[in-house]
Amino acid sequence: MPGSKTNAMTRSEALAAVRALPPSKDFVWNGVDEDDRPATVEELQAGVAAYRKRGRPVSSVTKEQVAIRFDRDVLSAFRAAGPGWQTRMNEALREWLRTHSAV
DSSP states (O other): OOSOSSOOOOHHHHHHHHHTSOGGGSOOOOSSOGGGOOOOHHHHHHHHHHOOOSSSOOOSSOOOOOOOOOOHHHHHHHHHTOTTHHHHHHHHHHHHHHHSOOO
16 A cells, blocks of 8 residues: 555545544534634635645746757847846847738
C-alpha cells in the first residue's frame, strides 16, 4: 500500500469505522479553545480561493514560444531599456505590421 505505513486499515475499513460511530460521538465545539473551533463554510471557501498554484499566472493572451535570431545590437538596444524588453520588442513588431502591408 503506497503512502504512510502508520495505519494498517484499508480505505474501506476506515470508512466503515467512521460510519459505525454513533451520532453522540460527533464533534461539538465547547466554545473554550478557539483552536478547536471547526471552520465555517465561508472560511473553507476562502481557503480554497486563496490556494494558488506556483508559477506564472495564466494569461488571457495566448502567445507562442519560438526560437529566433536577432542581431546583437538590436537585442542590446531593447535590453538596455530594462525589464519588459520582450514586450517592447513585441510592440515594435506589431507597429511595423500596422505600417506595412501583409505579404
